[in-house]
Amino acid sequence: xxxxxxxxxxxxxxxxxxxxxxxxxxxxxxxxxxxxxxxxxxxxxxxxxxxxxxxxxxxxxxxxxxxxxxxxxxxxxxxxxxxxxxxxxxxxxxxxxxxxxxxxxxxxxxxxxxxxxxxxxxxxxxxxxxxxxxxxxxxxxxxxxxxxxxxxxxxxxxxxxxxxxxxxxxxxxxxxxxxxxxxxxxxxxxxxxxxxxxxxxxxxxxxxxxxxxxxxxxxxxxxxxxxxxxxxxxxxxxxxxxxxxxxxxxxxxxxxxxxxxxxxxxxxxxxxxxxxxxxxxxxxxxxxxxxxxxxxxxxxxxxxxxxxxxxxxxxxxxxxxxxxxxxxxxxxxxxxxxxxxxxxxxxxxxxxxxxxxxxxxxxxxxxxxxxxxxxxxxxxxxxxxxxxxxxxxxxxxxxxxxxxxxxxxxxxxxxxxxxxxxxxxxxxxxxxxxxxxxxxxxxxxxxxxxxxxxxxxxxxxxxxxxxxxxxxxxxxxxxxxxxxxxxxxxxxxxxxxxxxxxxxxxxxxxxxxxxxxxxxxxxxxxxxxxxxxxxxxxxxxxxxxxxxxxxxxxxxxxxxxxxxxxxxxxxxxxxxxxxxxxxxxxxxxxxxxxxxxxxxxxxxxxxxxxxxxxxxxxxxxxxxxxxxxxxxxxxxxxxxxxxxxxxxxxxxxxxxxxxxxxxxxxxxxxxxxxxxxxxxxxxxxxx
Numbered sequence: 001x002x003x004x005x006x007x008x009x010x011x012x013x014x015x016x017x018x019x020x021x022x023x024x025x026x027x028x029x030x031x032x033x034x035x036x037x038x039x040x041x042x043x044x045x046x047x048x049x050x051x052x053x054x055x056x057x058x059x060x061x062x063x064x065x066x067x068x069x070x071x072x073x074x075x076x077x078x079x080x081x082x083x084x085x086x087x088x089x090x091x092x093x094x095x096x097x098x099x100x101x102x103x104x105x106x107x108x109x110x111x112x113x114x115x116x117x118x119x120x121x122x123x124x125x126x127x128x129x130x131x132x133x134x135x136x137x138x139x140x141x142x143x144x145x146x147x148x149x150x151x152x153x154x155x156x157x158x159x160x161x162x163x164x165x166x167x168x169x170x171x172x173x174x175x176x177x178x179x180x181x182x183x184x185x186x187x188x189x190x191x192x193x194x195x196x197x198x199x200x201x202x203x204x205x206x207x208x209x210x211x212x213x214x215x216x217x218x219x220x221x222x223x224x225x226x227x228x229x230x231x232x233x234x235x236x237x238x239x240x241x242x243x244x245x246x247x248x249x250x251x252x253x254x255x256x257x258x259x260x261x262x263x264x265x266x267x268x269x270x271x272x273x274x275x276x277x278x279x280x281x282x283x284x285x286x287x288x289x290x291x292x293x294x295x296x297x298x299x300x301x302x303x304x305x306x307x308x309x310x311x312x313x314x315x316x317x318x319x320x321x322x323x324x325x326x327x328x329x330x331x332x333x334x335x336x337x338x339x340x341x342x343x344x345x346x347x348x349x350x351x352x353x354x355x356x357x358x359x360x361x362x363x364x365x366x367x368x369x370x371x372x373x374x375x376x377x378x379x380x381x382x383x384x385x386x387x388x389x390x391x392x393x394x395x396x397x398x399x400x401x402x403x404x405x406x407x408x409x410x411x412x413x414x415x416x417x418x419x420x421x422x423x424x425x426x427x428x429x430x431x432x433x434x435x436x437x438x439x440x441x442x443x444x445x446x447x448x449x450x451x452x453x454x455x456x457x458x459x460x461x462x463x464x465x466x467x468x469x470x471x472x473x474x475x476x477x478x479x480x481x482x483x484x485x486x487x488x489x490x491x492x493x494x495x496x497x498x499x500x501x502x503x504x505x506x507x508x509x510x511x512x513x514x515x516x517x518x519x520x521x522x523x524x525x526x527x528x529x530x531x532x533x534x535x536x537x538x539x540x541x542x543x544x545x546x547x548x549x550x551x552x553x554x555x556x557x558x559x560x561x562x563x564x565x566x567x568x569x570x571x572x573x574x575x576x577x578x579x580x581x582x583x584x585x586x587x588x589x590x591x592x593x594x595x596x597x598x599x600x601x602x603x604x605x606x607x608x609x610x611x612x613x614x615x616x617x618x619x620x621x622x623x624x625x626x627x628x629x630x631x632x633x634x635x636x637x638x639x640x641x642x643x644x645x646x647x648x649x650x651x652x653x654x655x656x657x658x659x660x661x662x663x664x665x666x667x668x669x670x671x672x673x674x675x676x677x678x679x680x681x682x683x684x685x686x687x
Contacts, residue, residue, distance in 0.1 A: 002027070004067060007060050010442065011067045011424070014382040021068055021083040028064050029094050032057050040103040045110035047124060051131075054104065055486055059428075065091060070422060070444060074407055075384050076169060076414045085162065092158045096151045099138035108132050123488040123657030130493055130656075137273065137281060146272055153269045157262065164248075164258050165416065165605035168598075171248040173412045176203065177217040177240065185215055187232035189347040194453040195223060210454065219244050220412040222450045228331040230347070241328035242593070249595030255604070259597055262604055264568035279564035282610035287495045287617065287660055291564050294613045295557070300674065301616060302553050302585065304683045308546025313587045327588055338543050344536040346461060352533070353465055354523035355408060355449075355458040361519015362472060365509055369644030370480065370652070371396050377403060385411070387451070393479055402427075402479035404443040408468075409451035409458060418601075419447045419467050421474035421503075427481050427489040441490060443475040457523055462537065466507050473506035474499075482653040493656025496611050500618035501625065501660070502651055508626040508680070511541060512634055542682025547587070549681055554585035556613040559603050563610035621664055623677035625651065628668060 003015040004024035035057055043050045072084055098104075108131050111117060117125065139150040178200070179185055185193060196215035200208035208214050217223055217240060224244060231237055248255040266278040275281050279291050288294045317325050319340070320333040339345050363374040377392040387409050393402040405424065407415075425442040449464040460468075477499075478490035486492065491499055509515045513534065520529035558581045566577050574597055582590055590596065602608040625647065632639035650667040664672055 004028075004064050007063050008430070009425075010381045011070075012382050013384040016067065016071070018077070018079040018083045021080075022086055024064060025068075025087040025091060028060065029090055032060060032094065033097075036098060036101070040101060043103060043107045045107050045114055046116065047111070047120065050104065050107050050111065051124070051127065057098065059486060061091075061094075062423075063425075066423065070424070071384065073420075073422075074411075074415050074446060076166075076416065081166060085159070088158055088162060089155055092155045093151070096138070096154055099135055100140045100142075100147065100151075102140060105132070105135045105140045108135070121485075121657075123483055123485050123655075126493060126657060126659075127485060127487045130487070133285065137284060139273065142272065150269060150272050153265045153272075157265055157269075160258050160262050160265075161605045164255050164262070165601060167248045167253040167255050167258070168601055168605070169416050171253040171599075172219045172417065174253075175219050175243050175247075177236070177243075179215045179217065179236075180213055182213070184233055184236060185213070185231070187230045189226065189230060189350075191347065191350055191450065191453075191459055192223070192226045192230070194456075195450060198453050199223065218412055219247065220410055221417060221448060222410050225331075226347075228328065229335040231332070234326075234329065234332075237328040237332060238326070242591075245591065245594045245596060247595070247599045249598040255598040256595070259574050259604060260568065263562060263566065263574065266563065266609065267568055277564045279560055279610040282563065285495065286497045286611065286614070288497055288613070291560060294560060294617070297620070297674075298553055298556055298560075298613060298616060301549060301678075301683075302557070304678070305546045305549040305553060305681075306584065306587075308683060309544075309550045309587045310546075312544045312546050325588070327591065330588065334544060338540060342536045342540040342543070344533070344540050349462055349520075349529075349533065349537075350459040351522050351524065352520040352529045353460040353462065354456075354521075355460060357521045357523070358460055358465055358468065358519050359406075361515060362469060364518050365512075365515045366472075366476070368514075368641065370476070370648040371641075371645060372401065372480065373398075400440060402441045402443070404445050404475055404479065406445045406447075408447045408449055410448040411451075415446075415448065416601075417448055419471050421445055421471045421478065423478060423490065423492075426478075426486045426492065427484060428486040429484050438484070441479050441481065443478045445471050445475050447471060459523065462510070466510050469506040469510055470503045473503035476506070477502045477652050477655070480648055480652040481655045482649075483655040483657045485657075488656040490655050495660050496607065497614035497617040498621060498660030498663075500615055501621045501664075504615075504619050504622035505625050505647075505651075508622075511538060514634070545682045549683070550585055550587070552615060554581060555600070555602075556616060557581050557585055559608070559610060559612040562603075620674050620677050621660070621672050623680045624668065624672040625664070626680075627676040 002020050002024045003012045004020050005027060006012070035053075039050075039053050039057070043053075068084060071080060108128055111128050112132065117128070120128070139147055142150055176199075179196070185196070190210065193210040193215060196217060197208045197210045197213060199216040199218065200214045203216055205214055217227055219240070224240060227240060228237055270276070270278045270281045273281060277291075283290060283294070313325070316330065316333050316337055317323060319337040320329065325333065335346070367373050373394045374391050375394070377390045379390075381390055383390065383405065385407065387407065389406040389408075391404050391406065392400050393404070395401050422444040424444050425439065427441040428439045429436050430439045431437075447464070447468055449460055449467070450458055452458045474491065481490040483489040516534060516537075517528055521527065558578055561577055561581055562574060566572070566574070572580075575595070578597055579590065597604075602612055603610075608614065628647075629640060629643050632643055634640065647667060650663055654663050654666070658666070661671065
């Protein structure tokens with residue numbers, strides 16, 4: 001049997017080949033089309049008569065397509081791309097057909113209007129309401145040529161998104177800068193030299209070694225970022241910086257025309273639906289009521305961040321003894337200033353954060369807060385790469401309640417950059433020989449951190465530790481859900497601007513003494529992180545908080561502007577919009593050739609279009625949620641445990657069964673406040 005047609009259970013990664021994709025998707029869509037026709041003929045306005053059989057269609061579709069999409073992110077290859085691009089149009093067409101079924105839409109509305117609707121659980125009501133809303137946004141109410149045009153746009157947007165992502169991956173992995181002299185790598189830490197020599201060996205220099213080279217620099221973050229912070233050769237930093245900001249902006253990987261086309265199609269699609277901008281379509285499915293509310297929040301943060309950012313830049317200039325600090329010098333001199341100001345060298349911390357020890361600390365925190373244990377389950381299922389780990393999550397009784405895959409290391413040749421959590425299997429109920437059983441959730445946890453080199457474990461930067469905690473927050477919401485309806489379990493049916501709450505909440509624990517000291521152990525000696533390092537980390541936490549906040553605000557405001565006020569085909573080009581937004585969100589203007597938009601995969605190849613602001617919207621929620629733990633005292637174990645269980649039973653358990661505001665209030669007993677966020681960022685006094 002084609003392994004992509006099994007339709008349930010863990011994916012058999014050891015058996016899946018690119019050649020399976022086309023026949024599997026073709027067969028699947030034929031079968032689901034038949035099921036849809038039968039459902040439309042027999043659907044009744046009840047939960048059992050419509051929602052359950054419709055759920056079955058969706059689950060089969062997401063099981064197969066989810067595996068294919070996952071492999072595109074972690075095991076990208078020319079063969080996989082070719083088959084993906086072959087079947088993607090058929091998948092989009094079927095999705096449109098299903099979403100635009102007038103019979104299904106009318107039956108959902110009939111459920112809402114029936115007497116039985118009031119008897120449904122809150123999660124079921126939310127699912128019905130969301131289905132009606134999403135059907136309208138998918139064009140169900142359109143007729144004739146307008147619906148045909150809507151569907152044509154949907155198809156083209158899917159193709160453009162895939163092409164954008166592939167161009168960015170190719171442009172990133174193609175750039176390689178070979179260095180051959182010690183002078184070229186002066187200032188770079190041992191960890192980087194090992195990584196760069198290892199890359200050189202992979203490229204054919206069999207005798208490359210950390211001491212003598214050669215060394216290869218790439219645009220992948222574990223290679224690029226340390227070079228910008230520590231490399232003493234300004235000319236090489238400039239070369240690397242210019243290469244990164246112009247990724248995917250020229251030649252066969254040029255994303256510029258794709259950006260123009262994507263923005264034009266999104267606006268046209270919004271207008272077909274009766275909205276004036278794509279941002280309005282996006283916000284119809286989010287917590288934020290309108291664009292004005294989004295911009296109000298971002299401006300509340302931008303104003304103090306901009307003033308702080310200007311002061312921070314002047315301080316770096318003064319430290320570097322220059323009035324003309326170049327963009328490729330900012331990271332270098334900022335790191336030197338941070339080292340002097342706090343006597344903290346970020347590279348000195350790496351030996352205290354070997355991945356196995358960090359995982360032990362993270363898992364210990366999870367048990368402390370939420371009462372669940374995590375243990376290795378390697379070998380119990382197939383994996384897609386030898387570095388991938390598999391873990392079991394168990395409740396207080398020792399019974400398994402979830403599982404997850406962890407793919408931690410950077411692989412620039414086949415794996416897209418960044419870090420993410422994705423749904424492998426969602427919680428639900430399954431029928432087995434007439435009995436109903438719980439289906440346990442399984443998550444994909446993907447990072448791109450520094451891999452093990454020269455016999456050493458993966459020694460993580462503190463930023464990489466925070467990233468792992470962030471993604472694990474998403475994973476916890478997926479794995480600890482108590483909702484059995486798949487459409488509202490875990491992260492499903494949660495408004496996009498609330499979905500970052502648990503992930504950003506988890507980052508705060510990286511600075512908690514008990515958590516940090518529990519996991520920061522020297523990989524050779526087992527020595528716990530010295531106290532003076534911990535104090536330095538706390539002191540440096542808000543270093544350049546203004547600049548880092550501005551960076552995120554720049555992305556969020558640019559995203560909203562492009563999807564709300566920007567007029568495709570008008571006198572102003574997307575790059576000019578970016579330059580205009582930069583006037584109030586950057587303290588050093590971008591270079592004329594800066595093509596950041598060509599690598600802004602979040603909004604052109606991900607799910608963040610007109611939604612990048614979500615990081616800040618949810619950060620208000622996450623900061624206030626963590627404040628609940630601060631208020632009872634982080635040293636008060638009994639209170640921390642009680643608060644942790646309440647967080648688990650609300651934020652992590654309720655999924656999309658209630659609105660995010662109701663979920664938050666069930667945890668906090670009030671609506672969120674912005675003060676904890678400003679305090680956590682160091683933009684207001686803690687007093």
